[in-house]
Amino acid sequence: MVLQYLINAIINGSIISILAIGFALVYNTTRIFHIAYAALYTLSGYVFYQFYELNNFSFLVALLISLAITSIVSLAIDLVVYRTLNKKSLGLHSIMIASIALFIIIINIIVLIWGNSPRLVLNEQLLNFNLFGVSGNRISILATYLLILIALMIFIKKGKFVTIIRSIRDNQTLAGLMGINIGNYRTGVFIISGIIVGIVGSIQAFDVGINPDVGLPVFIYAFIAIIIGGIGRIEGAIIGGYTLGFLQTIAEYFINSQWVVLSIFVILLLFLIYLPKGLLPEKRREL
Secondary structure, three states: OHHHHHHHHHHHHHHHHHHHHHHHHHHHHHHOOOOHHHHHHHHHHHHHHHHHHHHHOHHHHHHHHHHHHHHHHHHHHHHHHHHHHOOOOOHHHHHHHHHHHHHHHHHHHHHHOOOOOOOOOOOOOOOOOOEEEEHHHHHHHHHHHHHHHHHHHHHHHHHHHHHHHHHHHHOHHHHHHHHOHHHHHHHHHHHHHHHHHHHHHHHHHHHOOOOOHHHHHHHHHHHHHHHOOOOHHOOOOOOHHHHHHHHHHHHHHHOOOHHHHHOOOOOOOHHHHHOOOOOOOOOOOOO
């Protein structure tokens, strides 16, 4: 029982952390509160469900199709909506309202295509074993999430991509003068963000099913993780994600699952009041 709760805590923390990184990439680059990200999570799950469950594609092929569609929609949101509003010199508040509108539009399209009822994937046992009562599927999902996080951390620490998008965030004009192709990097940010949310949305659809309302709560948890970990630092999203994942599991184990949401938002308020910069505040040079 304890091992099951521990694995659930790590899986929950991994889900929140990965999604928080995907959202943080967009937010830290553009300062756009990308609420449509929640709809992309839901969309990826339904696309995976369509091709895996209904069209009988293999797990890998259905996953790749889901990632392709999600990343294309993610990029289209930026190219068609966000950049258009930027060219019209509209502020971030207007873009956030547009993102809310996109969220509602995508969710309603999902409902029109797949209906309003929850959809379950009759998943096969990818790994046919149990470890102390934990299925092979859950262990394989845990391993997959940990590998994704390791890959993301290597990408963040070793590559120049994150350093460049931070410079774009801080001063786009100066970044352009330094020869940085802002449009190309912004395109990369939205594609990577779409792939990240698509991976988690598809795997969760395989694991626990999907419904039209699943995206927004997960998005809220991801954003809270960023606040707890520290806005402006990708590593903070991981710290915040695992903090939330373990707190969520502890609340379920020792108290009651009905107290989970309440406890998380109480913790959020405490951080906003007493530790507004998060556990890993971004370091900035004082001029």
